[in-house]
Amino acid sequence: MAPSLEEPDRVEDVIAHPLKQKPTLVAPEPEHCPGPESEQAGAADSCAGCPNQAICASAPKGPDPDIPIIAARLAGVKHKILVVSGKGGVGKSTFTSLLAHAFAINPDNSVGVMDTDICGPSIPKMMGVESETLHVSGAGMSPVYVMDNLGVVSIQFMLPNRDDAIIWRGPKKNGLIKQFLKDVDWGDLDFLLVDTPPGTSDEHLSVNAFLKESGIDGAVVVTTPQEVSLLDVRKEIDFCRKAGIRVLGLVENMSMFVCPKCDHASEIFRATTGGGRGLAEEMGIPFLGAVPIDPRIAMACDYGESFFDSFPDSPACKALKGVVSSLADQIGLDPRDVLPEQ
Numbered sequence: 001m002a003p004s005l006e007e008p009d010r011v012e013d014v015i016a017h018p019l020k021q022k023p024t025l026v027a028p029e030p031e032h033c034p035g036p037e038s039e040q041a042g043a044a045d046s047c048a049g050c051p052n053q054a055i056c057a058s059a060p061k062g063p064d065p066d067i068p069i070i071a072a073r074l075a076g077v078k079h080k081i082l083v084v085s086g087k088g089g090v091g092k093s094t095f096t097s098l099l100a101h102a103f104a105i106n107p108d109n110s111v112g113v114m115d116t117d118i119c120g121p122s123i124p125k126m127m128g129v130e131s132e133t134l135h136v137s138g139a140g141m142s143p144v145y146v147m148d149n150l151g152v153v154s155i156q157f158m159l160p161n162r163d164d165a166i167i168w169r170g171p172k173k174n175g176l177i178k179q180f181l182k183d184v185d186w187g188d189l190d191f192l193l194v195d196t197p198p199g200t201s202d203e204h205l206s207v208n209a210f211l212k213e214s215g216i217d218g219a220v221v222v223t224t225p226q227e228v229s230l231l232d233v234r235k236e237i238d239f240c241r242k243a244g245i246r247v248l249g250l251v252e253n254m255s256m257f258v259c260p261k262c263d264h265a266s267e268i269f270r271a272t273t274g275g276g277r278g279l280a281e282e283m284g285i286p287f288l289g290a291v292p293i294d295p296r297i298a299m300a301c302d303y304g305e306s307f308f309d310s311f312p313d314s315p316a317c318k319a320l321k322g323v324v325s326s327l328a329d330q331i332g333l334d335p336r337d338v339l340p341e342q
């Protein structure tokens with residue numbers, strides 16, 4: 001296949017100039033549409049002959065008026081933390097839900113989870129609110145409460161049918177993500193954890209671009225110890241740096257498996273290149289800790305239960321609490337306030 005001659009967009013530019021408000025179109029967007037809100041709208045090769053071309057070309061290209069609305073929605077949130085991964089399947093959503101339960105152990109903390117993973121929203125299942133519907137009032141969408149101090153909102157709640165494949169193209173997905181960020185009424189919160197779409201996809205860029213303006217603390221990067229995952233995580237860390245998002249640290253998930261019968265430890269995803277700790281050192285970012293594989297984590301997620309409540313003495317639970325303490329440190333909090341029993 002011939003190499004593409006098209007210059008890729010620079011991360012810094014995309015983040016600095018997030019997508020604009022979508023103009024009203026007179027026809028469906030054609031294949032290879034650059035996006036009616038993008039800088040190339042109306043001027044790209046694929047725009048030639050499109051009935052929307054003139055509309056897109058004249059659409060406003062200035063700062064997105066929705067950005068201040070999103071920032072206002074999140075103004076009462078003290079700490080906003082993105083959970084990111086380079087690759088799917090490494091435990092990003094699992095870790096987000098574990099982190100939320102950990103923060104919520106202290107009844108004085110108010111915690112929110114926002115699931116923006118449009119292609120694989122698994123937070124509702126993991127938090128046990130899959131069959132819930134969102135309450136919408138004049139003030140916006142209210143989160144679904146899992147505990148008195150733990151609210152959840154997922155983009156899944158805005159999708160027509162949870163089993164439908166999401167095959168929308170970029171611009172439509174971005175529009176939905178933006179709508180979602182604009183509509184949720186969080187009120188006052190201590191912690192908001194945002195489960196982001198994996199990799200550096202278009203949706204990932206949108207979520208970061210929209211939230212960056214709202215003053216996020218930074219991103220926690222989740223990986224497995226395997227080089228195949230680390231490879232993508234390097235790109236993710238590079239992305240965060242270029243986008244000006246602070247990397248709060250790296251968590252190595254699925255680092256070991258300790259057999260519950262014989263206590264033998266196996267490296268299922270062997271760290272052939274130094275694992276998460278090695279990568280954190282290499283890239284000069286904090287290593288927050290390693291969480292073992294524990295089938296009870298997967299089970300707790302499937303049943304929408306808190307792993308912390310169900311298995312408080314397990315090695316995985318202790319490891320997770322260590323990660324929470326390191327993360328608290330990184331955002332300038334006393335770990336004993338975040339997890340009082342530590």
Ligand code: ADP
Pocket residue numbers: 085087088089090091092093094095122253254291292293294295296297298299301
């Ligand atoms: P991602 O959000 O990165 O796509 P998920 O959080 O959906 O990944 O996790 C992928 C799978 O791995 C899920 O089945 C989840 O239950 C399981 N899983 C994640 N972390 C662990 C762990 N530490 N121990 C056991 N299973 C895990």
